[in-house]
Amino acid sequence: MEVKQKTIDIIKQTRKAAPEAFEARKLYLKMRKAIAEALKDEAKTIPQVAEATNIPIGEATYYMMAMLKFGELSVNGIDDMDEYYFYQLTKQ
Amino acid sequence: METQQETCINESLYDVLVIGAGIAGEESALKLADMGYRVLLVEKEPSIGGKMILLSKVFPTLDCAACITTPKVSETARHPNITILTLTEVEEIVRDNKNRFSVTLKKKPRYVVEKDCTGCQECEKACPAIVNDQFQFNLTARKAVYIPFTIANPRVALIDINNCLLCGACEKACPSNCIDFSQTEEQLKITAKSVIVSTGFKLFDPIQIERYGFGRYKNVITSMQMERQLAPTRPFNNILRPSDGKVPDKIAYIFCTGSRDHTVGNPICSQVCCMYSTKQAQLLMGALPMADVSLYYINIRAFGKGFDEFYEQAKDMGAKYVKGKIASITEKENGNLILRYEDIATGKVTEKEHDLVVLSVGILANPGITRVFKKERLETDALNYIRQTDLLQSPAITSIEGVFAAGTATAPMDIPDTIMSAGAAATETSSYLVRLS
Numbered sequence: 001m002e003v004k005q006k007t008i009d010i011i012k013q014t015r016k017a018a019p020e021a022f023e024a025r026k027l028y029l030k031m032r033k034a035i036a037e038a039l040k041d042e043a044k045t046i047p048q049v050a051e052a053t054n055i056p057i058g059e060a061t062y063y064m065m066a067m068l069k070f071g072e073l074s075v076n077g078i079d080d081m082d083e084y085y086f087y088q089l090t091k092q
Numbered sequence: 093m094e095t096q097q098e099t100c101i102n103e104s105l106y107d108v109l110v111i112g113a114g115i116a117g118e119e120s121a122l123k124l125a126d127m128g129y130r131v132l133l134v135e136k137e138p139s140i141g142g143k144m145i146l147l148s149k150v151f152p153t154l155d156c157a158a159c160i161t162t163p164k165v166s167e168t169a170r171h172p173n174i175t176i177l178t179l180t181e182v183e184e185i186v187r188d189n190k191n192r193f194s195v196t197l198k199k200k201p202r203y204v205v206e207k208d209c210t211g212c213q214e215c216e217k218a219c220p221a222i223v224n225d226q227f228q229f230n231l232t233a234r235k236a237v238y239i240p241f242t243i244a245n246p247r248v249a250l251i252d253i254n255n256c257l258l259c260g261a262c263e264k265a266c267p268s269n270c271i272d273f274s275q276t277e278e279q280l281k282i283t284a285k286s287v288i289v290s291t292g293f294k295l296f297d298p299i300q301i302e303r304y305g306f307g308r309y310k311n312v313i314t315s316m317q318m319e320r321q322l323a324p325t326r327p328f329n330n331i332l333r334p335s336d337g338k339v340p341d342k343i344a345y346i347f348c349t350g351s352r353d354h355t356v357g358n359p360i361c362s363q364v365c366c367m368y369s370t371k372q373a374q375l376l377m378g379a380l381p382m383a384d385v386s387l388y389y390i391n392i393r394a395f396g397k398g399f400d401e402f403y404e405q406a407k408d409m410g411a412k413y414v415k416g417k418i419a420s421i422t423e424k425e426n427g428n429l430i431l432r433y434e435d436i437a438t439g440k441v442t443e444k445e446h447d448l449v450v451l452s453v454g455i456l457a458n459p460g461i462t463r464v465f466k467k468e469r470l471e472t473d474a475l476n477y478i479r480q481t482d483l484l485q486s487p488a489i490t491s492i493e494g495v496f497a498a499g500t501a502t503a504p505m506d507i508p509d510t511i512m513s514a515g516a517a518a519t520e521t522s523s524y525l526v527r528l529s
Contacts, residue, residue, distance in 0.1 A: 008260030011273035046337035066233035
């Protein structure tokens, strides 16, 4: 197959990435690391992860749902009250 | 109809320009294309299919929305007489001296070569940038390079350049070498003999009704957010409340949020809210059998074929319809919500606690397209919908000869009415093109 020249350098000549995009990335990495650490040994519910990481529960929900979408988390059952799902890491 | 010879001479000459590739635009385009007309279908979003492609099921049959939409979307995409331009907006339409419309289009760069992308999503896996997913109504995140949703058509990635880190990871990861950051915005000029406006509607933004707390309280969501949660291509693994991922147990719907409401400038009925809320209530009771679903309404408007039976069915399933407009919502520390309302049946001001509130948002006009017509005025009615100059005899006819309107561009309506409206617009257009030739 013909090797095409990478075009990313072309656009870099005319525009820069937005600082907000880097901030969002940094925040996601920080959240992901904390969530992964909390789930290292056992599956947990969102409130349990929020408690273990001190991440506000709303943010923990958003980032855990993003990780679920990106295939980094999977569902592992539901609690006895049928209220909260348990989530686990898909890979260590 | 245009002769084949002329079509071959001028590749940018179309019989019909259809603006908006939702269900109305697709239906009009397909009907005209089947008659042999050459159609250009222009869509500003990265996928065709409009809002219907994002729905879970449809009322009153509870048919899977995607199962109805996707074949139509595919048929539109593959029809030899239809050319589709996505990520494209109409900038200007002027009638020329041959009684045709000279159209200027602005095509935004996708930064992906459409014909080469296989939709493998390797670029998505490599992309490090995280952004709110607008196609999941911000309930979850997406990457900066992404396929809008699972059943998008074309199923081709695009790059959200404003949130891109310009790291080039997607380009390195792409197995078909189709990422192309050298793409720029293009201006296209085409000529069309007629135009169909099928630009659809906007959803009411409930942030305008402060007492409902949308935007402040995480567990107050819109009906479109619930619709996504109920869809097979949903943002979460199940139906969860956004504040803490709890499976909701007591769910409330507030009807007429931003419709039949003079205070927000939309005094008319949106025609679909009662029924889509009833549909969602039935789906919720199916998905969460123990859930208690209460629906707070002013009046139930179940006017269509099978609608009243559908409403009765929801009540039989256990949906609680409460007549009373919500005065205020307050949030408890655990995220639960207290609804304060006057129960019309008892005449008492009552408070009730729910753990999730769904606002049944209304429909608003989307009149931006009127600005692109130069020299002639595409008139709108008092509520900014496209004015139908002869509503009873020819509802597709607008104030400009050769320009027709389809679907919710003219008024709020449900899917069957949209399909009928689109059929009427196609028929009027065909008749106009015959007269023109």
